[in-house]
Amino acid sequence: MSAEMPEDSAPLIEFDAVSKDFGKFRALNGIDLEVGRGERLVICGPSGSGKSTLIRCINGLEQIDSGRIVVDGVALEPGGRGARQVRGKVGMVFQQFNLFPHLTVLENLTLGPVRARGLSRADAEATARRYLARVRIPEQAEKYPRQLSGGQQQRVAIARSLCMEPGIMLFDEPTSALDPEMINEVLDVMTELAETGMTMIVVTHEMGFARRVADRVVFMDAGEIVEMAPPDRFFTAPESQRCRDFLQKLLHH
Amino acid sequence: MIRIALFLGLLLALSGCSGNWGWYVVDPRTTSGWNNLRFLLSGLEYTVYLSAVAITISMTVGLLVALPALSPFPWLRRASRVYVELVRSVPLLVLILWVYYGLPQLTGLTLSVFWAGVIALALSDSAFQAEIFRGGIQSIARGQYEAAYSVSLGYRDTMRYVILPQALRRILPALGNQLIYMLKMSSLVSVIGMQELTRKANELVVVEYRPLEIYTILVLEYLVLILIVSSGVRWLERRLQADES
Numbered sequence: 001m002s003a004e005m006p007e008d009s010a011p012l013i014e015f016d017a018v019s020k021d022f023g024k025f026r027a028l029n030g031i032d033l034e035v036g037r038g039e040r041l042v043i044c045g046p047s048g049s050g051k052s053t054l055i056r057c058i059n060g061l062e063q064i065d066s067g068r069i070v071v072d073g074v075a076l077e078p079g080g081r082g083a084r085q086v087r088g089k090v091g092m093v094f095q096q097f098n099l100f101p102h103l104t105v106l107e108n109l110t111l112g113p114v115r116a117r118g119l120s121r122a123d124a125e126a127t128a129r130r131y132l133a134r135v136r137i138p139e140q141a142e143k144y145p146r147q148l149s150g151g152q153q154q155r156v157a158i159a160r161s162l163c164m165e166p167g168i169m170l171f172d173e174p175t176s177a178l179d180p181e182m183i184n185e186v187l188d189v190m191t192e193l194a195e196t197g198m199t200m201i202v203v204t205h206e207m208g209f210a211r212r213v214a215d216r217v218v219f220m221d222a223g224e225i226v227e228m229a230p231p232d233r234f235f236t237a238p239e240s241q242r243c244r245d246f247l248q249k250l251l252h253h
Numbered sequence: 254m255i256r257i258a259l260f261l262g263l264l265l266a267l268s269g270c271s272g273n274w275g276w277y278v279v280d281p282r283t284t285s286g287w288n289n290l291r292f293l294l295s296g297l298e299y300t301v302y303l304s305a306v307a308i309t310i311s312m313t314v315g316l317l318v319a320l321p322a323l324s325p326f327p328w329l330r331r332a333s334r335v336y337v338e339l340v341r342s343v344p345l346l347v348l349i350l351w352v353y354y355g356l357p358q359l360t361g362l363t364l365s366v367f368w369a370g371v372i373a374l375a376l377s378d379s380a381f382q383a384e385i386f387r388g389g390i391q392s393i394a395r396g397q398y399e400a401a402y403s404v405s406l407g408y409r410d411t412m413r414y415v416i417l418p419q420a421l422r423r424i425l426p427a428l429g430n431q432l433i434y435m436l437k438m439s440s441l442v443s444v445i446g447m448q449e450l451t452r453k454a455n456e457l458v459v460v461e462y463r464p465l466e467i468y469t470i471l472v473l474e475y476l477v478l479i480l481i482v483s484s485g486v487r488w489l490e491r492r493l494q495a496d497e498s
């Protein structure tokens with residue numbers, strides 16, 4: 001290896017033959033995947049296909065059993081200890097929001113920056129208010145999560161992740177727990193985030209969002225990546241039968 | 254609770270007329286009655302102080318025993334289990350005697366009555382505290398850990414700022430029960446000479462030979478003390494709830 005690759009062309013996230021087992025059950029089976037800096041990847045697939053497991057491996061919420069993941073130069077290997085280091089670079093938004101119910105919105109946003117990034121309280125609050133404005137709820141800072149609607153809570157959760165200034169954002173079905181009328185307010189915030197050049201991996205079945213925002217769409221089934229293509233090709237000419245069936249079902253309900 | 258207290262008060266007032274009672278021993282209008290009353294009440298300070306110190310220690314120990322019970326390492330879970338089973342199978346009275354008379358021989362340290370009482374009460378209660386904390390921590394959803402980890406908090410900060418504050422709110426009623434239990438069980442420390450409420454009553458009974466009146470006062474002392482504590486706990490619960498809504 002004499003010639004060094006220019007940094008920009010190296011993938012920001014790289015999966016190399018990654019497998020993950022829960023007991024005897026294989027949740028991920030030999031995943032190979034590269035995500036470039038600034039890329040937006042949408043992952044879809046039937047329930048239980050391993051979508052959540054895949055993105056949870058990226059920030060070390062799940063330990064992999066074989067293969068290797070490299071996230072912005074940090075390697076995650078079976079039994080390895082890279083998780084803490086990776087979490088500083090990766091933000092995550094959950095289906096169930098997972099806000100801290102005993103803390104105000106502002107405290108939810110400043111806990112990580114103050115305790116883990118060592119920011120002063122004043123700096124952390126300034127950052128928090130900036131991101132709250134960006135997700136369009138600057139006036140809710142002093143409230144507790146349960147006083148907010150689902151859509152507002154999920155936007156707080158996005159702001160909470162952004163306060164850590166991550167280079168990568170992971171979304172695990174961010175709109176699946178929301179009432180239909182609140183889905184768009186969250187998708188709009190995510191679309192704006194994509195426009196800032198954030199690297200994003202989004203597990204979702206919102207195909208309109210995938211068409212608009214994704215650089216590539218991934219279809220997973222039974223712990224494997226079955227199909228991966230840019231949205232125009234993915235939606236018009238999927239190669240595998242399983243993917244065609246899945247898209248059929250999504251469209252007809 | 255208030256009604257029960259009023260009822261008991263009424264009952265006492267009535268029984269005072271029946272002639273079988275000799276309330277003079279604690280009649281505040283006579284000098285000796287007033288002195289006796291003050292003597293009985295002088296144990297209050299020790300009862301409260303003993304219980305407060307013991308429950309502070311038992312909660313700390315309980316938490317330290319509960320955390321390994323939740324660890325992924327089987328040997329840590331087993332060690333925690335053994336501690337709980339062992340400690341809670343010893344009767345408190347036996348533990349008090351063992352700590353006061355036995356422990357100094359074993360270690361060569363002499364223990365004051367107060368600290369022997371504190372150690373025995375705290376030890377005994379810590380097994381129950383461990384179970385309470387374990388249940389409370391287990392009741393917090395996994396998503397809370399994951400959210401904390403994903404904003405880069407480590408295990409300690411996650412426990413301290415995210416998990417324990419929520420667990421504490423949930424176990425507050427159980428902790429209140431333990432404090433009440435502690436206040437009552439502290440009466441057993443009278444057997445090694447601790448000058449708390451029960452000991453004072455025993456000593457006065459020996460002098461005055463009026464067990465009915467003196468022990469009735471003792472009952473009332475515990476009743477009032479515990480009513481105050483339980484309404485304090487409920488006030489705290491309401492305040493914490495109001496905080497979040």
Ligand SMILES: Nc1ncnc2c1ncn2[C@@H]1O[C@H](COP(=O)(O)OP(=O)(O)O)[C@@H](O)[C@H]1O
Nearest residue numbers: 022025027045046047048049050051052053054
């Ligand atoms: N902690 C776990 N323990 C056991 N099995 C799990 C666990 N997490 C996920 N699984 C299993 O792994 C498979 C993939 O799960 P998941 O990644 O959540 O799927 P998806 O997000 O695509 O619905 C499912 O069959 C699920 O039951």
Ligand SMILES: [Mg+2]
Nearest residue numbers: 051052053173
């Ligand atoms: Mg999932």
